[in-house]
Amino acid sequence: MNTQANRRQFLKIGTGTLGGLLLSSGITKAFAESCGITAAETSGPFYPGEAQFQQDNDLTVLPGKTARAIGQVVYIRGRILDQACKPVESATIEIWQACATGRYNNPTDTNTAALDPNFKYWGETSTNENGEYIFKTIIPGAYPADTNWMRPPHIHFKVSRLGYHELITQMYFKGQSLNDIDQILLATPASQRGALVVDFQPSSPELESGSLTGNFDITLQSVR
Secondary structure (H helix, E strand, O other), X not given: OOHHHHHHHHHOOOHHHHHHHHHHOOOOOXXXXXXXXXXXXXXXXXXXXXXXXOEXXXXXXXXXXXXXXXXXEEEEEEEEEEOOOOEOOOOEXXXXXXXXXXXXXXXXXXXXXOOOOOOOOEEEEEOOOXXXXXXXXXXXXXXXXXOOEEEOOEEXXXXXXXXXXXXXXXXXXXXXXXXXXXXXXXXXXXXXXXXHEEOOEEOOOOOOOOOEEEEOOEEEOEOO
16 A cells, blocks of 8 residues: 555544554553643744644645655554543644654744655644544654753644643653653653653554554643
């Protein structure tokens, strides 16, 4: 199957299929051990702007192109929950990130690393009736945020749904040494910090060979 066919197949993942994938990988053992509100973190300076987003949960291939993004392919999936551990249906999830070299596709990013012309940099999807979502992307590179400060690989998340407080947070990759000294991650309360660091493991056979999969559940606070 060619790259574009693979992309179309992935974008067509439906509610039943997604639920099956989550169950087959053991991700839906429970909604969450505790449904404390997910920690908010900064959006950073490189948010693309709402007008840039459209429904697309595969960042590894640009529409109409066959070349692939550079980097380790990963699937990020999980559930959006409320503080009562109930799934939040039809929540909108936006993600944005750097490419494998650590550069954002944003004119304000002064990083001199090369851009990846085949990487999408941001995407959007919605949760199904079980609160489930999935993205296909790559592990971003680390980058210099300031003198003597390298930010670890991370992905920005913005989650919104009518009736809930909008949440902006960041997801980190377990095993990255820069996590231990990152100023933003360390500023997050210790009780919430661990939930932002995701352990990625080899994907199940129905997903792309050589890819990794991680589970990132997010808990929103209702407005009432």
